[in-house]
Amino acid sequence: MRSPEKIYRSALDVKGWNARMPSVSSVRPGRCCGCGAASRPAGGNLVVHGDGTRERQLRGPETAAGPAVLTTVLARRYECQSCGACMLVVPREVLPRRLYTACAIALALALWALFGGTEAAVRARVSPLTVVGAAAWCRWVTLRRWAADAAKRRLFAMSRRSPTEFTLRQHAERTAAGLAGLAPSGLDLDAAAFVGGGLHRPP
């Protein structure tokens, strides 16, 4: 069985990536994630080959104040000729196993925990999916899952460990405040959280 692809976050953001897709060689991982072989050994054959692109869905607003949209980005895929491991290189806002961008998730946590927004209001700002009927007024399970994952440091490596007695909203508050702290000063808090979400180190 082939192992799952390892995700590498590029320094480029989605906007820059889409405006000018990086070349195969410019974002090639330096080493194979599986066997650790150098991708381009000096004097030897190329080990980690480019293997085309893969479309990734992206959900969430493109700026803190913008409308939530559903877009796609073409990730670059690589394959190790030595061990068969696969690597996917993505813009920096893309998180492994998440459809929403890191910026969108950070904004959602901030709106909910720092601004006291209702789950329905947060969903309206961050989710491009139209929700009708009773579900729109209830809990947004995805938001609560993000808060829980942030508490376990599965989303953002910089999240400090929170006390176990914290509520989900308190976990979200700590994470959002930490992410906002990564952004350049002078931004409004929601914009700072959004920008900080794209700047965090991966877990």
Ligand SMILES: [Zn+2]
């Ligand atoms: Zn390998």
